[in-house]
Amino acid sequence: MQYGSFTWYDLVLLGQGLSVSVLVFLATSAIGLVLGIAWATVRFYRIPVLMQLVTLVAETLKNSPVLVQLFLVFFGLPVLAQINVTPVQAAVITLSGNTAAFIYVIAVSAIESVGRDQIEAARVFGLSRWQTLRRVVSPQATAFAIGPLIGLAVNQLQVTSLVSVIGVVDLTKIGNILNLRTLEPFIVWTAVGVLYYLCAKLIARLGGKLEARLRVHSDWKGL
Amino acid sequence: MIKIEGVRKVFNGVTVLDHIDLKVEKGEVVSILGSSGSGKSTLLRCINGLEKLDGGSISVDGFDVARPKELAEARKRSATVFQLFNLYPHMTAVQNLMLAPVEVLKVPKAKAEADARALLASVGLSERADAYPAQLSGGQRQRVGIARALAVNPSYLLLDEVTSALDPEMTAEVLRILARLADEGTTMVFVTHEVEFARTISSRVVFLEKGRLLVDLPTTEFFADDGGLANPRVRQFLSNMSKG
Ligand SMILES: Nc1ncnc2c1ncn2[C@@H]1O[C@H](COP(=O)(O)OP(=O)(O)O)[C@@H](O)[C@H]1O
Numbered sequence A: 001m002q003y004g005s006f007t008w009y010d011l012v013l014l015g016q017g018l019s020v021s022v023l024v025f026l027a028t029s030a031i032g033l034v035l036g037i038a039w040a041t042v043r044f045y046r047i048p049v050l051m052q053l054v055t056l057v058a059e060t061l062k063n064s065p066v067l068v069q070l071f072l073v074f075f076g077l078p079v080l081a082q083i084n085v086t087p088v089q090a091a092v093i094t095l096s097g098n099t100a101a102f103i104y105v106i107a108v109s110a111i112e113s114v115g116r117d118q119i120e121a122a123r124v125f126g127l128s129r130w131q132t133l134r135r136v137v138s139p140q141a142t143a144f145a146i147g148p149l150i151g152l153a154v155n156q157l158q159v160t161s162l163v164s165v166i167g168v169v170d171l172t173k174i175g176n177i178l179n180l181r182t183l184e185p186f187i188v189w190t191a192v193g194v195l196y197y198l199c200a201k202l203i204a205r206l207g208g209k210l211e212a213r214l215r216v217h218s219d220w221k222g223l
Numbered sequence B: 001m002i003k004i005e006g007v008r009k010v011f012n013g014v015t016v017l018d019h020i021d022l023k024v025e026k027g028e029v030v031s032i033l034g035s036s037g038s039g040k041s042t043l044l045r046c047i048n049g050l051e052k053l054d055g056g057s058i059s060v061d062g063f064d065v066a067r068p069k070e071l072a073e074a075r076k077r078s079a080t081v082f083q084l085f086n087l088y089p090h091m092t093a094v095q096n097l098m099l100a101p102v103e104v105l106k107v108p109k110a111k112a113e114a115d116a117r118a119l120l121a122s123v124g125l126s127e128r129a130d131a132y133p134a135q136l137s138g139g140q141r142q143r144v145g146i147a148r149a150l151a152v153n154p155s156y157l158l159l160d161e162v163t164s165a166l167d168p169e170m171t172a173e174v175l176r177i178l179a180r181l182a183d184e185g186t187t188m189v190f191v192t193h194e195v196e197f198a199r200t201i202s203s204r205v206v207f208l209e210k211g212r213l214l215v216d217l218p219t220t221e222f223f224a225d226d227g228g229l230a231n232p233r234v235r236q237f238l239s240n241m242s243k244g
């Protein structure tokens, strides 16, 4: 390994690492959102068997370390199912599932926050379960869930740093590489930390804007 | 016609409705009286399909509420006004009225909105049409509740103690509207504690006790000494009511 001080090129490296982290975050958040909402919908419809299965999966994912899940997918899947997964694939699979589990929990409690009485009103007026979910439950559940979802997003961004362990060249991995080369841990890790921090702040800021926008449409809460 | 035949409902081993037989023809206003816990709400919830029957049958214009396919048709023919309004809090008054016409009856949005505004005006709420439920008083909310029920053009209006959450002034607002609807020939199944009002608007009065239908008489007979009042349970109930 060749030692040396910082060059301008290192900023490009950091930028590349950052973009990998952000992409992993965005992809797994999107997949997790779709999965988590789908799981919560299964529960809303009270589909037997599937509903119990979803609860079991979500509970397992939520209550075990992400790093262990990551190892299980990356090292375990090839052994168990003879499927070779790349580090990026393993990262996306694991973090999507993990995010989905937390989104499921948030979505379920958001759905439960919507009063039974209105759901009964909608059903009595002849709305189907789907129409009730779409027109009555989800607008209120979304307003309820947005705060916790933003909190989750900020957290899941930090969690992406774990994927560096299996060799995904994300921001943390770049930090590792630069650290070994420059032997300037304080500078390197400060720079990496600041980048994560700025991203987290950006997510919180955008989320806050979204929340405020929903709040404008939430005059109905009488707040 | 709403036809209730031999209906039984059991909650956790307790029989809440016991062999109820009741028919409501178009044009009738049938008041249901009975003390708290006698099963009045449960009976309405059986008619609109919110509770499964443990025996007997209910049909609305011939559509059996126990069959999912027919329940949809039955529900199109009746509309419920709830004790605690059960409005959709994230929708304005006018949106509350439009939801079922647009989603279920497939009325075009523009027509549904025009109809909704006209209905809100008819219950004295033209100025509050774009307010959210949280911005309305209890009496106004219940008037929205009534207008929402009327918006689906129901053959039968089911009302469950629609004034019991309201103060006397608001109660009067709401009762005035119901009296007008009765005058116009709206068919109603009217669960209430407002005995005097029931007496003025109903064509028939039904008395429930502990899940049994004890008395079912035309209004004047119900309140006659040799009619409904001959039943000691009814007399006791009415005297408790008038004591407040
Ligand atoms: N969902 C339920 N689960 C268990 N018991 C119930 C339920 N709904 C009503 N009951 C019981 O059924 C009886 C009749 O209730 P209800 O129909 O609400 O009476 P009313 O409307 O005449 O006051 C009461 O004893 C009540 O406790």
Ligand SMILES: [Mg+2]
Pocket (backbone or CB within 6 Å): B040, B041, B042, B160, B161
């Ligand atoms: Mg009741």
